[in-house]
Amino acid sequence: MLSDERHSPRPADCSMCAIYTCPRFIALALCVATLLADPTHARKSGPPRTEPITMIVLHSTGGPTCNVKTNKPIWVSAGTMEENLRVIEAHPKLGIHYMIDRDGTLRASVPESQVAHHVLTYSGRSIAIELINDGDGRDPFPEAQLASLIHLLRDIKTRRGISRDGVKRHSDLDRAMMPCDKTQRRKVDPGAAFPFSAVLDRVFLSN
Template sequence: MTHPTVSRAVRNIGRISAVIGLVAAALAVTANDAEARRTGHPRTQAIDMVVIHSTGGPTCDAVTGKPVWVKAGTLAENMKRIEADPKLGIHYMIDRDGTVRASVPEDQVANHVFHYSGQSIAIELINDGDGLDPFPKAQLTSLVKLLRDIKQRRGITRDGIKRHSDLDHARLSCDRTQRRKVDPGAAFPYRSVLDRVFQPQPTKTSNGVSGK
Protein backbone atom coordinates (compact mmCIF):
# COMPACT_ATOMS: atom_id res chain seq x y z
CA MET A 1 0.00 0.00 0.00
CA THR A 2 1.23 3.49 -0.86
CA HIS A 3 1.93 5.72 2.11
CA PRO A 4 -0.62 8.62 2.37
CA THR A 5 2.19 11.16 2.37
CA VAL A 6 3.53 9.77 -0.91
CA SER A 7 0.05 9.82 -2.46
CA ARG A 8 -0.42 13.46 -1.51
CA ALA A 9 2.99 14.30 -2.94
CA VAL A 10 2.14 12.59 -6.23
CA ARG A 11 -1.16 14.45 -6.44
CA ASN A 12 0.60 17.74 -5.71
CA ILE A 13 3.17 17.05 -8.41
CA GLY A 14 0.33 16.37 -10.85
CA ARG A 15 -1.36 19.65 -9.95
CA ILE A 16 1.92 21.55 -10.28
CA SER A 17 2.57 19.97 -13.67
CA ALA A 18 -0.89 20.98 -14.86
CA VAL A 19 -0.35 24.55 -13.68
CA ILE A 20 3.04 24.68 -15.39
CA GLY A 21 1.41 23.47 -18.60
CA LEU A 22 -1.25 26.18 -18.43
CA VAL A 23 1.35 28.85 -17.70
CA ALA A 24 3.49 27.67 -20.60
CA ALA A 25 0.51 27.81 -22.94
CA ALA A 26 -0.36 31.31 -21.74
CA LEU A 27 3.21 32.45 -22.23
CA ALA A 28 3.21 31.05 -25.76
CA VAL A 29 0.09 33.05 -26.62
CA THR A 30 1.53 36.15 -24.98
CA ALA A 31 4.74 35.75 -26.94
CA ASN A 32 2.84 35.49 -30.20
CA ASP A 33 0.79 38.58 -29.37
CA ALA A 34 3.86 40.50 -28.24
CA GLU A 35 5.69 39.60 -31.43
CA ALA A 36 3.36 41.86 -33.39
CA ARG A 37 4.12 44.93 -31.23
CA ARG A 38 1.29 46.85 -32.86
CA THR A 39 -2.24 47.99 -32.22
CA GLY A 40 -4.57 49.76 -34.59
CA HIS A 41 -7.65 51.93 -34.27
CA PRO A 42 -11.04 50.49 -33.27
CA ARG A 43 -13.18 49.55 -36.26
CA THR A 44 -16.39 51.40 -37.02
CA GLN A 45 -17.17 49.42 -40.19
CA ALA A 46 -17.87 45.74 -40.73
CA ILE A 47 -15.11 43.70 -42.37
CA ASP A 48 -16.15 42.72 -45.89
CA MET A 49 -12.83 42.72 -47.74
CA VAL A 50 -9.32 41.27 -47.75
CA VAL A 51 -6.58 43.14 -49.64
CA ILE A 52 -3.49 41.32 -50.90
CA HIS A 53 -0.24 43.28 -51.13
CA SER A 54 3.39 42.60 -51.99
CA THR A 55 6.28 44.16 -50.11
CA GLY A 56 8.09 45.30 -53.27
CA GLY A 57 6.93 48.00 -55.66
CA PRO A 58 7.55 51.37 -57.29
CA THR A 59 8.27 54.56 -55.38
CA CYS A 60 10.09 57.88 -55.70
CA ASP A 61 13.68 57.93 -54.48
CA ALA A 62 13.96 60.27 -51.50
CA VAL A 63 17.37 61.57 -52.66
CA THR A 64 17.16 61.76 -56.45
CA GLY A 65 13.41 62.21 -56.77
CA LYS A 66 13.41 59.64 -59.56
CA PRO A 67 11.26 56.51 -59.76
CA VAL A 68 12.83 53.35 -58.35
CA TRP A 69 11.61 49.82 -57.70
CA VAL A 70 11.90 48.64 -54.12
CA LYS A 71 12.76 44.96 -53.83
CA ALA A 72 10.82 42.55 -51.62
CA GLY A 73 13.20 42.47 -48.67
CA THR A 74 12.96 39.92 -45.87
CA LEU A 75 10.06 39.26 -43.55
CA ALA A 76 12.01 40.62 -40.57
CA GLU A 77 13.00 43.80 -42.43
CA ASN A 78 9.46 44.51 -43.57
CA MET A 79 7.85 43.79 -40.21
CA LYS A 80 10.34 46.12 -38.52
CA ARG A 81 9.77 48.90 -41.08
CA ILE A 82 5.98 48.71 -41.04
CA GLU A 83 5.62 48.35 -37.30
CA ALA A 84 7.92 51.34 -36.73
CA ASP A 85 5.72 53.61 -38.85
CA PRO A 86 2.42 54.68 -37.22
CA LYS A 87 1.07 55.63 -40.66
CA LEU A 88 1.39 52.05 -41.92
CA GLY A 89 -0.12 48.78 -40.80
CA ILE A 90 -0.91 45.22 -41.83
CA HIS A 91 -2.71 42.31 -40.27
CA TYR A 92 -0.63 39.46 -41.72
CA MET A 93 2.62 38.95 -43.61
CA ILE A 94 3.54 35.72 -45.40
CA ASP A 95 7.14 34.81 -46.19
CA ARG A 96 8.30 32.88 -49.24
CA ASP A 97 8.60 29.69 -47.18
CA GLY A 98 4.98 29.96 -46.02
CA THR A 99 5.72 31.44 -42.59
CA VAL A 100 2.83 33.64 -41.44
CA ARG A 101 3.30 36.53 -39.02
CA ALA A 102 0.44 38.49 -37.48
CA SER A 103 0.65 42.19 -36.69
CA VAL A 104 -2.39 44.40 -36.01
CA PRO A 105 -5.32 42.34 -34.65
CA GLU A 106 -8.12 41.77 -37.17
CA ASP A 107 -10.66 43.65 -35.07
CA GLN A 108 -8.56 46.81 -35.35
CA VAL A 109 -7.85 49.02 -38.37
CA ALA A 110 -4.45 48.78 -40.08
CA ASN A 111 -3.61 51.61 -42.50
CA HIS A 112 -2.75 49.80 -45.72
CA VAL A 113 -4.94 51.14 -48.56
CA PHE A 114 -6.56 54.52 -49.18
CA HIS A 115 -10.31 54.67 -48.49
CA TYR A 116 -10.70 50.95 -47.71
CA SER A 117 -8.63 50.27 -44.59
CA GLY A 118 -11.62 50.58 -42.28
CA GLN A 119 -13.45 47.65 -43.83
CA SER A 120 -10.59 45.36 -44.79
CA ILE A 121 -7.91 42.94 -43.63
CA ALA A 122 -4.41 43.38 -45.06
CA ILE A 123 -2.17 40.50 -46.13
CA GLU A 124 1.38 41.26 -47.30
CA LEU A 125 3.34 38.75 -49.38
CA ILE A 126 7.14 38.87 -49.51
CA ASN A 127 7.61 39.47 -53.25
CA ASP A 128 9.09 42.10 -55.57
CA GLY A 129 5.65 42.71 -57.08
CA ASP A 130 7.20 43.35 -60.49
CA GLY A 131 5.44 40.57 -62.37
CA LEU A 132 8.71 38.63 -62.68
CA ASP A 133 9.32 37.42 -59.12
CA PRO A 134 7.50 34.07 -58.72
CA PHE A 135 5.31 33.25 -55.74
CA PRO A 136 6.53 29.95 -54.20
CA LYS A 137 4.10 27.09 -53.65
CA ALA A 138 4.57 27.19 -49.87
CA GLN A 139 3.69 30.89 -49.77
CA LEU A 140 0.54 30.43 -51.85
CA THR A 141 -0.53 27.43 -49.79
CA SER A 142 -0.31 29.49 -46.59
CA LEU A 143 -2.18 32.34 -48.27
CA VAL A 144 -5.01 30.06 -49.38
CA LYS A 145 -5.27 28.54 -45.91
CA LEU A 146 -5.39 31.98 -44.27
CA LEU A 147 -7.95 33.28 -46.76
CA ARG A 148 -10.18 30.25 -46.22
CA ASP A 149 -10.05 30.84 -42.48
CA ILE A 150 -10.90 34.54 -42.82
CA LYS A 151 -13.67 33.75 -45.32
CA GLN A 152 -15.30 31.30 -42.93
CA ARG A 153 -15.05 33.58 -39.92
CA ARG A 154 -15.94 36.86 -41.63
CA GLY A 155 -18.26 35.75 -44.44
CA ILE A 156 -16.00 37.25 -47.11
CA THR A 157 -17.26 36.73 -50.67
CA ARG A 158 -15.15 35.99 -53.73
CA ASP A 159 -15.54 39.60 -54.85
CA GLY A 160 -14.34 40.70 -51.42
CA ILE A 161 -10.79 39.44 -51.96
CA LYS A 162 -8.95 42.23 -53.76
CA ARG A 163 -5.46 43.03 -54.96
CA HIS A 164 -3.98 46.35 -53.86
CA SER A 165 -3.83 47.35 -57.52
CA ASP A 166 -7.61 46.89 -57.80
CA LEU A 167 -8.22 49.69 -55.31
CA ASP A 168 -5.44 52.28 -55.69
CA HIS A 169 -5.04 53.78 -59.18
CA ALA A 170 -2.97 56.84 -58.25
CA ARG A 171 0.26 57.73 -60.09
CA LEU A 172 3.75 58.36 -58.77
CA SER A 173 4.42 62.05 -58.15
CA CYS A 174 7.84 61.68 -59.82
CA ASP A 175 6.53 59.78 -62.85
CA ARG A 176 2.94 60.29 -63.88
CA THR A 177 3.16 57.38 -66.31
CA GLN A 178 3.79 54.91 -63.47
CA ARG A 179 1.03 53.71 -61.19
CA ARG A 180 1.81 53.99 -57.50
CA LYS A 181 0.43 50.59 -56.51
CA VAL A 182 0.67 47.62 -58.85
CA ASP A 183 0.98 44.91 -56.22
CA PRO A 184 0.92 42.02 -55.87
CA GLY A 185 1.85 42.14 -59.57
CA ALA A 186 1.20 40.18 -62.74
CA ALA A 187 3.01 37.07 -61.47
CA PHE A 188 0.43 36.61 -58.71
CA PRO A 189 -2.04 33.83 -59.71
CA TYR A 190 -5.10 35.74 -58.56
CA ARG A 191 -7.83 33.66 -60.23
CA SER A 192 -6.19 30.39 -59.22
CA VAL A 193 -5.94 31.51 -55.59
CA LEU A 194 -9.61 32.51 -55.54
CA ASP A 195 -10.62 29.18 -57.08
CA ARG A 196 -8.72 27.32 -54.36
CA VAL A 197 -10.16 29.46 -51.57
CA PHE A 198 -13.75 28.98 -52.69
CA GLN A 199 -13.47 25.37 -53.80
CA PRO A 200 -15.82 23.18 -51.71
CA GLN A 201 -13.86 21.33 -49.05
CA PRO A 202 -14.38 17.64 -48.17
CA THR A 203 -16.32 17.07 -44.96
CA LYS A 204 -15.97 14.26 -42.45
CA THR A 205 -18.89 11.84 -42.20
CA SER A 206 -19.98 10.17 -38.96
CA ASN A 207 -17.74 7.17 -39.69
CA GLY A 208 -14.73 9.41 -40.26
CA VAL A 209 -14.67 8.98 -44.02
CA SER A 210 -14.31 12.12 -46.11
CA GLY A 211 -17.32 13.07 -48.17
CA LYS A 212 -18.60 16.01 -50.19
Template sequence: MTPDLPPDPVINAWPLPYEQRLEARPLANVDLVVIHCTELPDLALAREFGEREIYGSRTGNSGHYYIDRDGSIHVFVAPERVAHHTKGYNERSIGIELVNAGRYPDWLDSRRQAMDEPYTDAQVAALLALLARLRRDIPSLEFIAGHEDLDQDRVPSSDNLHQLVFRKRDPGPRFPWSRVLDAVALERIRP
Protein backbone atom coordinates in the same frame (compact mmCIF):
# COMPACT_ATOMS: atom_id res chain seq x y z
CA MET B 1 -12.23 18.71 -39.60
CA THR B 2 -14.25 18.64 -42.82
CA PRO B 3 -12.40 16.71 -45.55
CA ASP B 4 -12.77 19.41 -48.22
CA LEU B 5 -11.43 22.25 -46.05
CA PRO B 6 -7.71 22.85 -45.58
CA PRO B 7 -6.44 22.47 -42.02
CA ASP B 8 -6.23 25.63 -39.98
CA PRO B 9 -2.90 27.30 -40.64
CA VAL B 10 -0.41 27.96 -37.86
CA ILE B 11 -0.43 31.70 -37.25
CA ASN B 12 2.46 33.23 -35.33
CA ALA B 13 1.44 36.18 -33.15
CA TRP B 14 3.92 39.04 -33.63
CA PRO B 15 1.93 42.17 -32.77
CA LEU B 16 3.34 45.54 -33.71
CA PRO B 17 4.31 47.69 -30.71
CA TYR B 18 1.52 50.16 -31.50
CA GLU B 19 -1.22 47.60 -32.26
CA GLN B 20 -3.33 48.64 -29.24
CA ARG B 21 -3.33 52.27 -30.49
CA LEU B 22 -5.04 51.24 -33.74
CA GLU B 23 -8.79 51.75 -33.92
CA ALA B 24 -10.87 48.78 -32.77
CA ARG B 25 -13.70 47.55 -34.98
CA PRO B 26 -16.33 44.81 -34.99
CA LEU B 27 -15.44 41.98 -37.37
CA ALA B 28 -18.96 42.29 -38.81
CA ASN B 29 -17.72 45.48 -40.52
CA VAL B 30 -15.09 43.53 -42.47
CA ASP B 31 -16.16 42.42 -45.95
CA LEU B 32 -12.92 42.70 -47.95
CA VAL B 33 -9.46 41.14 -48.08
CA VAL B 34 -6.73 43.12 -49.85
CA ILE B 35 -3.74 41.19 -51.17
CA HIS B 36 -0.39 42.97 -51.12
CA CYS B 37 3.24 42.15 -51.60
CA THR B 38 5.78 43.77 -49.34
CA GLU B 39 8.01 45.00 -52.20
CA LEU B 40 10.87 44.40 -49.78
CA PRO B 41 13.57 41.70 -49.82
CA ASP B 42 12.60 39.88 -46.61
CA LEU B 43 10.29 39.65 -43.63
CA ALA B 44 12.78 41.38 -41.32
CA LEU B 45 12.74 44.57 -43.41
CA ALA B 46 8.94 44.36 -43.74
CA ARG B 47 8.76 44.23 -39.95
CA GLU B 48 11.09 47.23 -39.66
CA PHE B 49 8.89 49.24 -42.04
CA GLY B 50 5.75 48.15 -40.15
CA GLU B 51 7.14 49.31 -36.81
CA ARG B 52 7.78 52.86 -38.04
CA GLU B 53 5.47 55.35 -36.37
CA ILE B 54 4.61 57.82 -39.11
CA TYR B 55 1.23 59.21 -38.03
CA GLY B 56 0.29 61.59 -35.22
CA SER B 57 -1.44 58.65 -33.54
CA ARG B 58 2.04 57.04 -33.19
CA THR B 59 1.04 54.26 -35.61
CA GLY B 60 2.31 53.29 -39.04
CA ASN B 61 1.59 51.42 -42.27
CA SER B 62 1.09 47.68 -41.98
CA GLY B 63 -1.01 44.79 -43.14
CA HIS B 64 -2.68 42.42 -40.70
CA TYR B 65 -1.04 39.17 -41.86
CA TYR B 66 2.38 38.54 -43.42
CA ILE B 67 3.21 35.36 -45.30
CA ASP B 68 6.91 34.63 -45.75
CA ARG B 69 8.37 32.70 -48.68
CA ASP B 70 8.49 29.51 -46.57
CA GLY B 71 4.72 29.74 -45.98
CA SER B 72 4.94 30.87 -42.36
CA ILE B 73 2.13 33.25 -41.38
CA HIS B 74 2.63 36.12 -38.92
CA VAL B 75 -0.08 38.40 -37.57
CA PHE B 76 1.19 41.96 -36.99
CA VAL B 77 -2.26 43.47 -36.38
CA ALA B 78 -5.29 41.55 -35.10
CA PRO B 79 -8.20 41.64 -37.55
CA GLU B 80 -10.32 43.38 -34.89
CA ARG B 81 -8.15 46.47 -35.40
CA VAL B 82 -7.95 48.84 -38.37
CA ALA B 83 -4.51 48.59 -39.99
CA HIS B 84 -3.19 51.20 -42.43
CA HIS B 85 -2.62 49.28 -45.68
CA THR B 86 -4.98 50.57 -48.42
CA LYS B 87 -6.10 54.19 -48.45
CA GLY B 88 -9.88 54.46 -48.39
CA TYR B 89 -10.49 50.76 -47.57
CA ASN B 90 -8.85 50.19 -44.18
CA GLU B 91 -12.01 50.31 -42.05
CA ARG B 92 -13.65 47.46 -43.99
CA SER B 93 -10.69 45.29 -44.94
CA ILE B 94 -7.98 42.89 -43.85
CA GLY B 95 -4.57 43.34 -45.44
CA ILE B 96 -2.50 40.27 -46.29
CA GLU B 97 1.13 40.91 -47.26
CA LEU B 98 3.17 38.32 -49.14
CA VAL B 99 6.94 38.72 -48.84
CA ASN B 100 8.14 39.49 -52.36
CA ALA B 101 10.77 41.93 -53.66
CA GLY B 102 8.41 43.49 -56.20
CA ARG B 103 10.12 46.63 -57.52
CA TYR B 104 12.53 46.96 -54.56
CA PRO B 105 14.58 49.13 -54.09
CA ASP B 106 13.55 51.48 -56.91
CA TRP B 107 9.75 51.38 -56.53
CA LEU B 108 9.05 54.42 -58.67
CA ASP B 109 11.89 54.21 -61.20
CA SER B 110 10.25 53.96 -64.64
CA ARG B 111 12.98 51.52 -65.75
CA ARG B 112 12.27 49.09 -62.87
CA GLN B 113 8.54 48.52 -62.99
CA ALA B 114 8.72 44.78 -63.72
CA MET B 115 7.75 42.54 -60.83
CA ASP B 116 9.51 39.32 -61.76
CA GLU B 117 9.73 37.34 -58.52
CA PRO B 118 7.23 34.47 -58.47
CA TYR B 119 5.28 33.64 -55.33
CA THR B 120 6.34 30.33 -53.79
CA ASP B 121 4.04 27.32 -53.63
CA ALA B 122 4.36 27.45 -49.84
CA GLN B 123 3.16 31.08 -49.80
CA VAL B 124 0.17 30.35 -52.01
CA ALA B 125 -0.80 27.27 -49.97
CA ALA B 126 -0.55 29.30 -46.75
CA LEU B 127 -2.59 32.11 -48.29
CA LEU B 128 -5.35 29.68 -49.32
CA ALA B 129 -5.44 28.16 -45.83
CA LEU B 130 -5.55 31.63 -44.24
CA LEU B 131 -8.33 32.78 -46.57
CA ALA B 132 -10.37 29.65 -45.76
CA ARG B 133 -9.98 30.36 -42.04
CA LEU B 134 -10.89 34.03 -42.41
CA ARG B 135 -13.90 33.11 -44.52
CA ARG B 136 -15.06 30.71 -41.81
CA ASP B 137 -14.37 33.10 -38.90
CA ILE B 138 -15.72 36.30 -40.51
CA PRO B 139 -19.11 35.55 -42.12
CA SER B 140 -19.36 39.11 -43.51
CA LEU B 141 -16.28 38.54 -45.70
CA GLU B 142 -17.40 38.65 -49.35
CA PHE B 143 -14.76 40.37 -51.46
CA ILE B 144 -11.09 40.20 -52.40
CA ALA B 145 -8.90 42.65 -54.30
CA GLY B 146 -5.29 43.37 -55.07
CA HIS B 147 -3.80 46.61 -53.82
CA GLU B 148 -3.30 47.51 -57.49
CA ASP B 149 -7.07 47.14 -58.04
CA LEU B 150 -7.90 49.72 -55.38
CA ASP B 151 -5.07 52.25 -55.73
CA GLN B 152 -4.56 53.22 -59.35
CA ASP B 153 -2.92 56.58 -58.68
CA ARG B 154 -0.01 57.50 -60.90
CA VAL B 155 2.88 59.59 -59.68
CA PRO B 156 5.96 61.09 -61.34
CA SER B 157 8.71 58.50 -61.69
CA SER B 158 11.85 58.98 -59.62
CA ASP B 159 14.07 59.04 -62.72
CA ASN B 160 11.90 61.24 -64.99
CA LEU B 161 9.42 63.65 -63.43
CA HIS B 162 7.60 63.90 -66.78
CA GLN B 163 6.80 60.18 -66.82
CA LEU B 164 4.08 58.75 -64.59
CA VAL B 165 4.19 55.30 -62.98
CA PHE B 166 1.66 53.47 -60.84
CA ARG B 167 2.15 54.19 -57.15
CA LYS B 168 1.06 50.63 -56.26
CA ARG B 169 1.41 47.52 -58.44
CA ASP B 170 1.05 44.78 -55.85
CA PRO B 171 0.54 41.93 -55.74
CA GLY B 172 1.61 42.24 -59.38
CA PRO B 173 1.53 40.13 -62.54
CA ARG B 174 3.03 37.00 -60.96
CA PHE B 175 0.23 36.63 -58.40
CA PRO B 176 -1.84 33.48 -59.17
CA TRP B 177 -5.30 35.08 -59.22
CA SER B 178 -7.02 32.21 -61.02
CA ARG B 179 -5.74 29.66 -58.49
CA VAL B 180 -6.85 31.82 -55.56
CA LEU B 181 -10.25 32.67 -56.99
CA ASP B 182 -10.90 29.01 -57.85
CA ALA B 183 -10.15 28.02 -54.24
CA VAL B 184 -12.00 30.67 -52.23
CA ALA B 185 -15.58 31.87 -52.29
CA LEU B 186 -14.73 35.57 -52.53
CA GLU B 187 -15.61 37.95 -55.35
CA ARG B 188 -12.77 40.02 -56.79
CA ILE B 189 -13.62 43.70 -56.96
CA ARG B 190 -11.99 46.30 -59.18
CA PRO B 191 -13.68 49.68 -58.56
Protein backbone atom coordinates in the same frame (compact mmCIF):
# COMPACT_ATOMS: atom_id res chain seq x y z
CA MET C 1 3.60 47.91 -50.92
CA LEU C 2 1.50 49.79 -48.40
CA SER C 3 -0.12 53.07 -49.33
CA ASP C 4 1.89 56.21 -48.52
CA GLU C 5 4.95 54.09 -47.78
CA ARG C 6 8.20 56.03 -47.88
CA HIS C 7 11.58 54.71 -48.99
CA SER C 8 13.52 55.18 -45.76
CA PRO C 9 16.37 53.54 -43.82
CA ARG C 10 15.40 50.46 -41.88
CA PRO C 11 15.69 50.57 -38.07
CA ALA C 12 18.73 48.87 -36.63
CA ASP C 13 16.71 46.64 -34.35
CA CYS C 14 13.16 45.54 -33.75
CA SER C 15 12.81 45.72 -30.00
CA MET C 16 9.37 47.30 -30.39
CA CYS C 17 8.07 44.61 -32.74
CA ALA C 18 5.48 42.41 -31.07
CA ILE C 19 4.45 39.72 -33.51
CA TYR C 20 3.08 36.22 -33.39
CA THR C 21 4.58 33.54 -35.59
CA CYS C 22 2.58 30.72 -37.11
CA PRO C 23 4.86 27.79 -37.99
CA ARG C 24 4.60 26.69 -41.59
CA PHE C 25 1.34 24.82 -42.22
CA ILE C 26 1.05 23.76 -38.55
CA ALA C 27 -2.36 24.28 -36.96
CA LEU C 28 -3.09 27.47 -38.85
CA ALA C 29 -6.62 27.78 -37.50
CA LEU C 30 -5.33 27.35 -33.95
CA CYS C 31 -2.63 29.90 -34.62
CA VAL C 32 -5.08 32.51 -35.88
CA ALA C 33 -7.45 31.73 -33.03
CA THR C 34 -4.62 32.31 -30.56
CA LEU C 35 -3.92 35.72 -32.06
CA LEU C 36 -7.59 36.70 -31.96
CA ALA C 37 -8.02 35.51 -28.38
CA ASP C 38 -4.73 36.90 -27.08
CA PRO C 39 -3.84 40.12 -28.90
CA THR C 40 -0.97 40.77 -26.48
CA HIS C 41 1.11 38.89 -29.06
CA ALA C 42 0.40 41.63 -31.56
CA ARG C 43 1.31 45.28 -31.93
CA LYS C 44 -1.52 47.53 -30.75
CA SER C 45 -1.69 50.11 -33.52
CA GLY C 46 -4.71 51.39 -35.30
CA PRO C 47 -8.07 52.34 -33.79
CA PRO C 48 -10.81 49.82 -33.00
CA ARG C 49 -12.99 49.06 -35.99
CA THR C 50 -16.27 50.89 -36.47
CA GLU C 51 -17.16 49.16 -39.76
CA PRO C 52 -17.72 45.45 -40.49
CA ILE C 53 -14.93 43.59 -42.30
CA THR C 54 -16.01 43.05 -45.89
CA MET C 55 -12.71 42.86 -47.75
CA ILE C 56 -9.25 41.28 -47.79
CA VAL C 57 -6.49 43.18 -49.58
CA LEU C 58 -3.41 41.41 -50.93
CA HIS C 59 -0.09 43.27 -51.10
CA SER C 60 3.50 42.49 -52.03
CA THR C 61 6.39 43.96 -50.08
CA GLY C 62 8.24 45.10 -53.21
CA GLY C 63 7.08 47.77 -55.59
CA PRO C 64 7.64 51.18 -57.13
CA THR C 65 8.27 54.35 -55.16
CA CYS C 66 9.79 57.76 -55.66
CA ASN C 67 13.38 58.34 -54.61
CA VAL C 68 13.22 61.19 -52.11
CA LYS C 69 16.59 62.58 -53.23
CA THR C 70 16.24 62.45 -57.01
CA ASN C 71 12.43 62.46 -57.31
CA LYS C 72 12.77 59.64 -59.82
CA PRO C 73 10.90 56.32 -59.79
CA ILE C 74 12.77 53.37 -58.31
CA TRP C 75 11.80 49.77 -57.55
CA VAL C 76 12.09 48.57 -53.98
CA SER C 77 12.83 44.83 -53.83
CA ALA C 78 10.91 42.42 -51.62
CA GLY C 79 13.35 42.32 -48.71
CA THR C 80 13.13 39.75 -45.95
CA MET C 81 10.24 39.20 -43.60
CA GLU C 82 12.23 40.55 -40.66
CA GLU C 83 13.24 43.68 -42.57
CA ASN C 84 9.69 44.43 -43.61
CA LEU C 85 8.26 43.84 -40.16
CA ARG C 86 10.84 46.22 -38.69
CA VAL C 87 9.82 48.97 -41.07
CA ILE C 88 6.09 48.44 -40.60
CA GLU C 89 6.21 48.06 -36.84
CA ALA C 90 8.30 51.23 -36.51
CA HIS C 91 6.08 53.30 -38.80
CA PRO C 92 3.83 55.77 -36.94
CA LYS C 93 0.82 55.17 -39.19
CA LEU C 94 1.11 52.14 -41.47
CA GLY C 95 0.21 48.63 -40.40
CA ILE C 96 -0.73 45.15 -41.60
CA HIS C 97 -2.61 42.22 -40.16
CA TYR C 98 -0.62 39.33 -41.68
CA MET C 99 2.61 38.73 -43.60
CA ILE C 100 3.55 35.51 -45.42
CA ASP C 101 7.12 34.59 -46.28
CA ARG C 102 8.23 32.66 -49.35
CA ASP C 103 8.47 29.41 -47.35
CA GLY C 104 4.90 29.76 -46.09
CA THR C 105 5.71 31.15 -42.65
CA LEU C 106 2.85 33.33 -41.44
CA ARG C 107 3.29 36.22 -39.03
CA ALA C 108 0.64 38.51 -37.63
CA SER C 109 0.87 42.09 -36.42
CA VAL C 110 -2.19 44.29 -35.88
CA PRO C 111 -5.17 42.30 -34.51
CA GLU C 112 -8.09 41.91 -36.87
CA SER C 113 -10.23 43.83 -34.38
CA GLN C 114 -8.19 46.95 -35.10
CA VAL C 115 -7.73 49.01 -38.25
CA ALA C 116 -4.36 48.64 -40.00
CA HIS C 117 -3.68 51.54 -42.35
CA HIS C 118 -2.59 49.82 -45.55
CA VAL C 119 -4.74 51.10 -48.42
CA LEU C 120 -6.32 54.48 -49.04
CA THR C 121 -10.07 54.68 -48.28
CA TYR C 122 -10.60 50.96 -47.59
CA SER C 123 -8.52 50.26 -44.47
CA GLY C 124 -11.45 50.63 -42.09
CA ARG C 125 -13.27 47.60 -43.49
CA SER C 126 -10.46 45.38 -44.72
CA ILE C 127 -7.79 42.91 -43.61
CA ALA C 128 -4.27 43.40 -44.97
CA ILE C 129 -2.11 40.48 -46.10
CA GLU C 130 1.46 41.18 -47.24
CA LEU C 131 3.36 38.65 -49.37
CA ILE C 132 7.15 38.69 -49.53
CA ASN C 133 7.68 39.28 -53.25
CA ASP C 134 9.23 41.88 -55.53
CA GLY C 135 5.83 42.55 -57.09
CA ASP C 136 7.45 43.21 -60.47
CA GLY C 137 5.67 40.49 -62.44
CA ARG C 138 8.86 38.42 -62.71
CA ASP C 139 9.40 37.23 -59.15
CA PRO C 140 7.51 33.92 -58.76
CA PHE C 141 5.29 33.10 -55.79
CA PRO C 142 6.39 29.70 -54.38
CA GLU C 143 3.74 27.06 -53.82
CA ALA C 144 4.51 27.01 -50.08
CA GLN C 145 3.66 30.71 -49.88
CA LEU C 146 0.49 30.31 -51.94
CA ALA C 147 -0.65 27.32 -49.89
CA SER C 148 -0.24 29.28 -46.66
CA LEU C 149 -2.13 32.22 -48.15
CA ILE C 150 -4.96 29.95 -49.29
CA HIS C 151 -5.28 28.41 -45.83
CA LEU C 152 -5.43 31.89 -44.28
CA LEU C 153 -7.95 33.17 -46.83
CA ARG C 154 -10.21 30.17 -46.22
CA ASP C 155 -10.04 30.79 -42.48
CA ILE C 156 -10.87 34.50 -42.79
CA LYS C 157 -13.60 33.76 -45.35
CA THR C 158 -15.27 31.35 -42.96
CA ARG C 159 -15.03 33.61 -39.92
CA ARG C 160 -15.91 36.89 -41.65
CA GLY C 161 -18.23 35.77 -44.44
CA ILE C 162 -16.02 37.28 -47.15
CA SER C 163 -17.18 36.71 -50.72
CA ARG C 164 -14.95 36.07 -53.71
CA ASP C 165 -15.50 39.65 -54.84
CA GLY C 166 -14.31 40.78 -51.42
CA VAL C 167 -10.73 39.62 -52.04
CA LYS C 168 -8.86 42.42 -53.77
CA ARG C 169 -5.36 43.20 -54.96
CA HIS C 170 -3.86 46.48 -53.83
CA SER C 171 -3.66 47.49 -57.48
CA ASP C 172 -7.44 47.02 -57.80
CA LEU C 173 -8.10 49.70 -55.20
CA ASP C 174 -5.36 52.29 -55.65
CA ARG C 175 -5.15 53.36 -59.28
CA ALA C 176 -3.33 56.67 -58.80
CA MET C 177 -0.18 57.52 -60.72
CA MET C 178 3.25 58.05 -59.20
CA PRO C 179 3.85 61.70 -58.22
CA CYS C 180 7.34 61.55 -59.73
CA ASP C 181 6.21 59.89 -62.98
CA LYS C 182 2.64 60.41 -64.13
CA THR C 183 3.00 57.61 -66.68
CA GLN C 184 3.41 54.87 -64.04
CA ARG C 185 0.93 53.44 -61.56
CA ARG C 186 2.06 53.90 -57.98
CA LYS C 187 0.54 50.65 -56.74
CA VAL C 188 0.85 47.52 -58.89
CA ASP C 189 1.07 44.86 -56.19
CA PRO C 190 1.00 41.96 -55.84
CA GLY C 191 1.99 42.08 -59.52
CA ALA C 192 1.38 40.18 -62.73
CA ALA C 193 3.16 37.03 -61.49
CA PHE C 194 0.56 36.52 -58.77
CA PRO C 195 -1.96 33.84 -59.88
CA PHE C 196 -4.98 35.74 -58.60
CA SER C 197 -7.79 33.80 -60.27
CA ALA C 198 -6.21 30.43 -59.48
CA VAL C 199 -5.81 31.37 -55.82
CA LEU C 200 -9.44 32.46 -55.58
CA ASP C 201 -10.56 29.22 -57.22
CA ARG C 202 -8.65 27.23 -54.61
CA VAL C 203 -10.22 29.29 -51.82
CA PHE C 204 -13.82 29.43 -52.99
CA LEU C 205 -14.29 26.41 -55.29
CA SER C 206 -12.16 23.72 -53.63
CA ASN C 207 -13.40 21.62 -50.76
